[in-house]
Amino acid sequence: MKIALIAHDEKKDDLINFFLEHQDVFSEHELFATGTTGRRLMKTSGLSIHCFQSGPLGGDQEIGASIARGEMDLIFFFRDPLTAQPHEPDVSALVRLCDVYSVPLATNIGTGTILVEGLKRGDFDQLHGKRPTYGNH
Structure with missing residues (x-):
């Protein structure tokens, strides 16, 4: 599975x-x-992670484009709902694309835990490449 990881500061x-x-x-x-x-995750975990631009510099849009191309299977986007984000339109667009392309999205630890448990069980395997979309997408 291809998994994107994003977090507000x-x-x-x-x-x-x-x-x-x-x-x-x-x-x-x-x-x-x-x-x-991504850089912080790589430094602390030692795992290889493909890093896009930072969110305010277009990283959210790069991940959104990957979603639209069917290249992302799962998104973990820990958002800060209490702080205004200068790139809020990009954030909203990414969340909307997850909805349009039926890509599971975790925005906090609670939903993240549920998605991780689903990954362990293989719950998302049947979704790979078979996501419904709205309209003529």
Whole structure:
């Protein structure tokens, strides 16, 4: 599975701790991340992660484009709902694309835990390459 990892500044530590707690699961998959988050994850875990630009510099859009091309299977995007983001339109677009292309999205530790448990059981294997979309997508 191709998994993208993204976190707003105030949630980066949460995502890193979550990732390390479930590193055995994540290590079995192809990993992608926005720039700063990816570099921090690689430094702490030693795993290889393809890094896009940082979110404000277009990384959210790069991951969104990957979703639209059918190249992402799962997204972990730990968002900070209490801080205004200067690139909020990019964030909203990425979340919308997850909905359009039926890509599972975790925005916090609670949903992240559920998705990791699903990964362990193989719940997402049947979705790979068979996602329904809305309209004529």
